[in-house]
Amino acid sequence: MSFISYLVTGISLGSVYAIIALGYTMVYGIAKMLNFAHGDVIMIGGYVVFVAVSNLGINPYVAILISMAVCTVLGVVVEKVAYKPLRNASPLAVLITAIGVSYLLQNVALLIFGSDTKAFTSVVTMKNITLFDGQLIIPGVAVVTVLACIVIMIGLSLFIKKTKAGRAMVAVSEDKGAAQLMGINVNGTISLTFAIGSGLAAIAGVLLCSAYPSLTPYTGAMPGIKAFVAAVFGGIGSIPGAMIGGILLGIIENLSKAYISSQMADAIVFAVLIIVLLVRPTGILGKNIQEKV
Amino acid sequence: MIMMSEQKKTKGKLKLNKVTKNDLITYLMVVIAYVIVEILLKTGNLSSLLQGLLVPLCTYVILAVSLNLTVGILGELSLGHAGFMCIGAFSSALFSLGLKDSIANEGLRFFIAILVAAASAALCGILVGIPVLRLKGDYLAIVTLAFGEIIKNIINAIYLGVDSHGIHISMTDTMSLGLEPDGKVLIKGAQGITGTPHDSNFTIGVVLILLSLIIINNLVHSRTGRAVMSIRDNRIAAESVGINITKYKMIAFTISASLAGVAGALYSHNLSTLTALPKNFGYNMSIMILVFVVLGGIGNMRGSVIAAVILTLLPELLRGLNNYRMLIYAIVLIAMMLFNWSPRTVAWKEKMAEKLKRTKKEEV
Amino acid sequence: MKMKKLVSLLMVAALSASMLTGCGSSNDAAGSSDAATDTTAEGTENAAGGTLKIGGIGPLTGAAAVYGTAVANAAQLAVDEVNAAGGVNGMQLELNFQDDECDAEKSVNAYNTLKDWGMQMLVGSVTSGCSIAVSEYTKDDNMFQLTPSGSAVECVQYDNAFRVCFSDPNQGLASAQYIGENNLATKVAVIYDSSDIYSSGIYEKFAAEAANQPFEIVSAEAFTADNKTDFSVQLQKAKDAGADLVFLPIYYTEASLILSQADKMGYAPQFFGCDGLDGILNVENFDTSLAENVMLLTPFAADATDDLTVNFVKNYKDKFNGETPNQFAADTYDAIYAIKAAAEKAGITADMSVSDICEAMKAAMTEITVNGLTGTITWSADGEPTKEPKAVKIVNGSYTAM
DSSP states (O other), rough: OHHHHHHHHHHOOOOOOOOHHHHHHHHHHHHOOOTTTHHHHHHHHHHHHHIIIIOOOHHEEEEHHHHHHHHHHHHHIIIIIIGGGTTOOHHHHHHHHHHHHHHHHHHHHHHHOOSSEEEOOOOOOOEEEETTTTTTEEEHHHHHHHHHHHHHHHHHHHHHHHHHHHHHHHHHOOOOOHHHHOOOOOHHHHHHHHHHHHHHHHHHHHHHHHHEEEEOTTTTTHHHHHHHHHHHHHTTTTTHHHHHHHHHHHHHHHHHHHHHHHSSHEEEEEEEEHHHHSSSSOSSSSSOOOOOO | HHHHHHHHHHHHHHHHHHHHHHHHHHHHHHHHHHHHHHHHHTTTOOOOHHHHHHHHHHHHHHHHHHHIIIIIIIIHHHHHOOHHHHHHHHHHHHHHTTTTTTTOHHHHHHHHHHHHHEEEEEEHHHHHHHHHTTSSSSHHHHHHHHHHHHHHHHTTTTTEEEEHHHHEESSSSSSOOOTTOOOOEEOOOOOOOOEOOOOOOOHEEEEHHHHHHHHHHHHHSSSHHHHHHHHHOOOOOOOOTTOOHHHHHHHHHHHHHHHHHHHHHHHHHTSSEOOOOOHHHHOOOOOHHHHHHHOOOOOOOHHHHHHHHHHHHHHGGGGGGGGHHHHHHHHHHHHHHHHHHHHHHHHHHHHHHHHHHHHHHHHH | OOHHHHHHHHHHHHHHHHHHHHHHHHHHHHHHHHHHHHHHHHHHHHHHEEEEEEEEEEEESTTHHHHHHHHHHHHHHHHHHHHHOBBTTBEEEEEEEOOOTTTTHHHHHHHHHHHHHSSSSEOOSHHHHHHHHHHHHHHHTTOOEESSSSSSGGGGGGGTESSSOOOOOHHHHHHHHHHHTOOOOOEEEEEEEEEOOOOOOOHHHHHHHHTTTTTTEEEEEEEOOSSOOHHHHHHHHHHHOOOSSEEEOHHHHHHHHHHHHHHHHHHOOOOEOOOGTTTTTGTTOGGGEEEEEHHHHHHHHOOSSHHHHHHHHHHHHHHHTTTOOOOOHHHHHHHHHHHHHHHHHTTTOOOSOOHHHHHHHHHHHOOEEETTTTTEEEEEEEEEEEOOOOOEOOOOOOOEEO
């Protein structure tokens, strides 16, 4: 019974990673950049909801919408100011700039909100599900997280397949130059991707803080890195890949904590990642691009 | 075809001379900086802060230069460089602490400790390199990050003690070592190593910088170096002329790792406590070193040296700003990147340089 | 291409030049401000006894910022109070607090910065690793060092270093004995932070002492700094092992998460913690009913009713946006008053050399008794404080003595 319990919490943790990983993967697929500041956008999203609900007394669901709006604007502004000027520069230069943005967001949050931990009131009101006479308890927030993750994934997949803007994204990610020649607004498409990715980050922030109710300026950093690993795990650039990668990562992390060593859980997660990449060098669902001479 | 290659050869030769001159300038720059600092030290004009920063500066310069070998010359993005530094730091500190009483001569002990650090980091580099170098691009980057984190995580869980029965190692806690009462715990898991002798100093640091620069520059100009760069520029072409890709990649990667180990030895012998925190050996540090390399110019050793010095000094010199210190640092970092890399500013810089050149010519 | 390289080189050169001049000017600035304070010191010396410069080091940014900020705030509060009450031996105290980001190397940099400023005594560092690294330097300079919260054994290994908080082994021992003597449980689970010196230090001693006590450790699970949000596995293991008491030798930030996750999974054992748990009731927006019945050994309680604590908490809240002081703040407040008491006893004057001050303070520290926020404290020459830990239980959202 405890095995199932570990599995359930693993899936719940993994779903949070998956939602964050979706943002990573979308941005990577289109802008070909690792947006290291993504985790910190999550933290900002969490703080916006915290302030709205706890300090201003706004309805939690409205607060989530506000938070999504703030994060979307933030994502687009960051893209315009820091990443766009470097579009044709070395990918490494963009990576370093993203790290600069990450430091910036952390320190802005530190100055505004202070360093002390804030306890986040869960916005999820669903009751726990008790099975087998209380032997197995599934937290309500876990159910909501998993559902949210599935809904977002399906929504995104439909958006990309069915809408014009979504198909433009695919085109830009395949070949920027050709897409431009076909009359696609490349800059606009990239901005849209950042907007969607950051909006998702706000949702991820709310779910992360609801499941693990503490908020500091550094809350987003480690989940961000883990989600990045999850995105690579599933095949970076692939939306179902991010989902599978995230959930697998959560399960592996929890099971290795439970059955191998709680101290070495991270080492085990990373070791599994390395093994997967050695067998499938572009991740589980990644496209294998043949190199041409 | 033949003519072209002939032409290239002569060009290459010419360039080589120029490159050698370029290297000499770098060495000279380091030596001059050393002399100036020594004079300031002797005359007592250097603040305690700067005195304390001298060895860390050397550490970061070596790290930046060694990472530049992987990133700039080999052309692979590594996000796990701090892991090798960590290996070097812990192995050398363990060596010095264990043999503190056996080897009385400080200089000799530190010399061997540095060799131990270089060897263990190189060994680790080989172990990591075998799987990692089969991957490409961002996947390679994430795997190096993963290895860096694994190294840190494992070191945080190691307990090592010595007693009359020999060495005991455990992965859980001190009690499970089962030491005799006279036993001594050397590595205490997360508490790391305490009591490393203070053997590092600025002179040794500068000598190590020069050595690293000489090793890397000689490698770059050697046959091996050209093979490595040909892999960077076009792997398939390099393979088709019979270059053993794995071997040359491995050589560059291992040298880079072992130099990082040397930097680790310098780091651990400058502080009496050594703990593997996310802050000093985690991916954050790896990224920090990468920032030095990218800001200084990928493949440009002198640039790495200068960038490492500037970016290490910057947060310390901003101490006057109190709470706004790290915020300003972040903004400066972004601004520097935009200024150095944005195509628009690059074009502007070129235009300004052109103007400068013209006015100079007119003056002449 | 060549041009571009040349230009970028020029750029770097220009940048470095500007940096160097920047560095030079900032040095000058430091020098001139030094000179300025020196002159004011001389100016006031005739009237009063000059100024005594106290340096402080701790993390003000980074993941441990919450502890460093508490120390910096409390130190400033205490210094202001002492100054308003006429200072020490007629001298005014001056505090300069530097950030070390919880990194040993940065801590040494901060120490050197303070030395340039003219520091005469050090309060810090806040965290153990940094404190040990700095003590290597204070020993060489013979600088008096009093760490409010560096709890690892090695923090006070040199005779110039003292501390206000309990040492880690001391807390582990006291906790194990308390649980055993009061028969709180027979099966105990431990959840600790293996990447933290404080937490693993307490755990080790606790586990060693448990062998002599009438209870058994049925599960000891660690977590690391990189993995401290999800505790469901650790809690599930404790639950499966049938533990009726969970020992938490960790800080309140993680403990608040553990409590809420235990609540979610319907697991309600007795929780028992050390002084790191103090502050849990003051986490902004935290549902204090989750902490009901939690026991902790702490020398300080923010809602104690003695005048000293009440005044301190009130002044602290007034000064720092309504934040409630925690254990770190209380230890620091006592540290400044210990310095005041020892300096008065030793007859320190502002014009004494750092080394002379240190020698005088070392002797005086063992002779003073401070009635502080964390109890009545005396020191022995090895730098360890003697004070009584109080066991408290959280009832109706506030501490109740047991």
